[in-house]
Amino acid sequence: MLTACHECDLLQHLPRLSGRGSLKCRRCGALLYKHRENSLEITLALSLAAMILFVLANAFPFLSFQLQGQLRETTLITGILELYREGLPGLSLLVFLTTIAVPFLQIAGMLYILLPLKFGKKAPEMMRVFRGIRSLQPWSMMEVFMIGILVSLVKLMKMAKIIPGIAIFAFLMLIFVQAAAASALDPHIVWEKWEKKL
Amino acid sequence: MTSAFPTAKDAGLLSCHNCHLLCRLPGGNHPGTVRCPRCGACLHLRKPASLSRTCALLIAAFILYIPANVLPITTVVTLGNAQSDTIMSGVIYFVRSGMWPIALVIFVASVLVPLLKLLILTYLIISVRRGSQKRRKDRTKLYRITEAVGRWSMVDIYVVTVLVALVHVGSLASIRAESGAVFFGAVVVITMFAAMSFDPRLIWDE
Numbered sequence: 001m002l003t004a005c006h007e008c009d010l011l012q013h014l015p016r017l018s019g020r021g022s023l024k025c026r027r028c029g030a031l032l033y034k035h036r037e038n039s040l041e042i043t044l045a046l047s048l049a050a051m052i053l054f055v056l057a058n059a060f061p062f063l064s065f066q067l068q069g070q071l072r073e074t075t076l077i078t079g080i081l082e083l084y085r086e087g088l089p090g091l092s093l094l095v096f097l098t099t100i101a102v103p104f105l106q107i108a109g110m111l112y113i114l115l116p117l118k119f120g121k122k123a124p125e126m127m128r129v130f131r132g133i134r135s136l137q138p139w140s141m142m143e144v145f146m147i148g149i150l151v152s153l154v155k156l157m158k159m160a161k162i163i164p165g166i167a168i169f170a171f172l173m174l175i176f177v178q179a180a181a182a183s184a185l186d187p188h189i190v191w192e193k194w195e196k197k198l
Numbered sequence: 199m200t201s202a203f204p205t206a207k208d209a210g211l212l213s214c215h216n217c218h219l220l221c222r223l224p225g226g227n228h229p230g231t232v233r234c235p236r237c238g239a240c241l242h243l244r245k246p247a248s249l250s251r252t253c254a255l256l257i258a259a260f261i262l263y264i265p266a267n268v269l270p271i272t273t274v275v276t277l278g279n280a281q282s283d284t285i286m287s288g289v290i291y292f293v294r295s296g297m298w299p300i301a302l303v304i305f306v307a308s309v310l311v312p313l314l315k316l317l318i319l320t321y322l323i324i325s326v327r328r329g330s331q332k333r334r335k336d337r338t339k340l341y342r343i344t345e346a347v348g349r350w351s352m353v354d355i356y357v358v359t360v361l362v363a364l365v366h367v368g369s370l371a372s373i374r375a376e377s378g379a380v381f382f383g384a385v386v387v388i389t390m391f392a393a394m395s396f397d398p399r400l401i402w403d404e
Contacts, residue, residue, distance in 0.1 A: 004206035004213035004220055007338055008402040011204045011211070027203055028338045028402070065364040072367055079363030086362070088375055094383050095359050098352065127237045131216050138345075138390060141352050147303065148356025154300050155292075155357070156364065159371070191217050191236055 005030055039186035044114040046181035050107045053174040058100070061165030063149075065156070076100065076167060098141040103178065106140055109133040110181065117193055130190055137182075142175050205402070212243045245397035249323055255392035256319055262385045263312065269378030272358055276371045284378060285309065285354060307353040308382070315351075315389045318344050319396060326400045334401050341398045348393055351386045355379060 001014045007030040014023055014033060022034040036042075058076050065072045077100070083092035109129050116123045123129070153162055206213055210223045216239035223243065224232045232241045245251075270282035283291070285308045292301035318340050325337060358379050365373040 002220060003218060004211065006213060006215065006218055007342075007398045008334075009205040009207055009213070009399040010402070011206050011209055028335055030338070030342075063360070063364060065367070067367050067370055070367045070370065072364065074363045079359035082362045082366070083359060083375055086375055088380055091355065091375065091380050091383050094387065095355065099356075131237055131239055134216060138349060138394070141349050144349055144352045145356045148353045149360055151300055151303065151353065152357045152360040152364070154297060155361070162364070187217070191219070195236060
């Protein structure tokens with residue numbers, strides 16, 4: 001198959017991969033193709049798990065803060081609302097988009113495409129949704145948020161008692177499940193399935 | 199295609215930036231109006247106005263980088279005492295309390311990465327403008343790194359969010375977010391857009 005490298009535009013023939021392996025551009029070294037086993041099924045399963053974890057992470061207490069008998073319980077959205085209340089709506093929106101809205105849209109979008117595809121059907125506007133998911137990719141920052149949580153916990157440890165809630169464990173698992181789903185997905189399968197008039 | 203390294207552009211082809219499908223270059227000169235037959239994305243030979251867009255975003259980011267580092271990002275109020283912290287004073291606090299690894303994480307994510315991103319993108323723009331042919335592979339690698347690490351600068355924004363959410367116990371202690379955090383968030387977002395609008399294929403174009 002003839003292809004052009006997306007980073008240096010070099011035209012080259014991609015050999016058919018048999019089994020595992022990946023193909024890199026012979027001039028600039030960009031990753032051109034990576035083979036994944038059972039891509040569709042694994043991504044679908046992981047996306048379903050991610051959706052459940054997402055609900056848990058948002059519905060249950062995230063962290064609690066105890067100082068001299070006073071307890072403050074927070075959920076994932078508390079900080080976002082607090083930033084908004086303090087008159088920083090832009091920052092509040094940025095955190096909301098990168099930790100809640102974009103991850104949700106990505107998981108929901110994947111399910112919207114993969115569930116029908118699994119049963120040999122094509123969801124309406126499937127290609128537009130898939131394109132949207134791919135362009136949202138850099139804006140999903142749950143793993144960066146997790147590092148932010150760890151740093152704040154270290155900062156507060158001396159000051160007060162911090163009690164982790166169910167949601168923070170769900171959130172932690174969600175990060176791994178989402179990362180696994182992203183790396184299990186072979187986008188070429190989605191494009192090829194769409195091209196073949198199912 | 200006599201050159202040892204034929205590009206799609208030379209061959210009158212272009213690859214869709216979204217699904218990498220190889221398409222024939224449309225005859226008429228109407229960039230941005232032709233869509234990919236497979237995924238429906240707009241087809242461009244190169245990202246549109248790549249250099250000027252990246253350049254404009256970079257200038258904005260350089261300007262915002264100053265208030266982001268000078269203005270405080272948080273204020274801690276404990277029993278009537280208010281103390282404001284900038285990004286750097288936060289790093290120094292962790293160094294003083296002997297928490298080196300955390301100090302390093304914050305320093306790398308909030309100070310080093312944004313600055314390196316700005317400098318690398320500036321270097322890439324200048325070298326492409328000059329039509330430099332040196333170390334193309336290394337420059338592509340630099341671009342790849344810039345694109346990958348940018349998101350990690352958000353750590354400090356999230357620290358502020360978590361602190362503001364948790365430390366809110368009446369008059370005992372509370373933490374407020376300050377305007378420095380807004381500028382810093384803007385720097386992160388704008389440099390991410392700057393990296394996205396740069397087209398690495400320009401490095402290889404003759």
